Amino acid sequence: MPLPSRFKHCPHCGSAVDYRVPADDNRERAICAACDSIHYQNPLNVVGTLPVWEKDGRVLLCRRAIEPRHGLWTLPAGFMELGETTAQGALRETHEEAGADIEMGSLYTLLNVVRVGQIHLFYLARLRSPDFKPGPESLEARLFSESEIPWDEIAFKTTRETLRCFFEDRRAGRGFGLREFDIP
Numbered sequence: 001m002p003l004p005s006r007f008k009h010c011p012h013c014g015s016a017v018d019y020r021v022p023a024d025d026n027r028e029r030a031i032c033a034a035c036d037s038i039h040y041q042n043p044l045n046v047v048g049t050l051p052v053w054e055k056d057g058r059v060l061l062c063r064r065a066i067e068p069r070h071g072l073w074t075l076p077a078g079f080m081e082l083g084e085t086t087a088q089g090a091l092r093e094t095h096e097e098a099g100a101d102i103e104m105g106s107l108y109t110l111l112n113v114v115r116v117g118q119i120h121l122f123y124l125a126r127l128r129s130p131d132f133k134p135g136p137e138s139l140e141a142r143l144f145s146e147s148e149i150p151w152d153e154i155a156f157k158t159t160r161e162t163l164r165c166f167f168e169d170r171r172a173g174r175g176f177g178l179r180e181f182d183i184p
C-alpha cells in the first residue's frame with residue numbers, strides 16, 4: 001500500500017500546490033502558489049474492538065462488504081471521527097459494522113502502520129449479547145472460537161496481530177496488558 005495520497009490541489013482555493021520546505025520547518029509541505037496556505041498531512045487513527053462472548057470465549061469478526069479486502073474478515077474498526085475519543089470511536093465502529101452490544105474494556109493493542117501513515121488502536125470488549133445486526137459495511141458478523149479463526153482470510157495485519165496476541169495471552173493465563181507493535 002502506498003502512503004496516503006499527497007495533496008495535488010489546494011483544499012482552500014483549488015490551485016495547484018508545490019512541495020517545498022517552509023521557512024522554520026524541516027520537511028516538505030504542500031504549499032499553495034495562489035493563496036500561500038500550507039497544508040500539513042499527519043497520520044490517521046483507526047480505532048476498533050476485540051469483542052468477546054465470555055460464555056464460551058468466542059470472538060466477534062465481521063466480513064467486509066467494502067474495498068479494500070472485500071469478503072475478508074476483520075475486527076470491527078474504522079477511522080476515528082472529529083469530536084470523539086478513541087474509545088467512543090471504537091464503540092461506534094463496533095455498533096456500525098456489527099450491530100453488536102458491547103461493554104468497553106481496556107486498550108489492548110497499539111500498532112504503528114508507518115507505511116500507510118496510520119495508527120491502529122484496539123480495545124478489548126465484552127459482548128452483552130450474541131446477536132448481531134451487520135451494517136452496510138459488513139456482509140456478516142459472527143463468533144469464532146480460536147480453532148475456527150480463518151487466518152488465511154483475515155483482511156489486515158493489525159487485526160491478525162491483535163488476535164494472535166489475544167489467544168497467546170489467554171492461553172498463558174497472564175492477563176491482557178497493552179501490546180505495542182510497528183507493522184513493517
Ligand code: ZN
Pocket residue numbers: 010011012013014015032033034035036037
Ligand atoms: Zn490555495
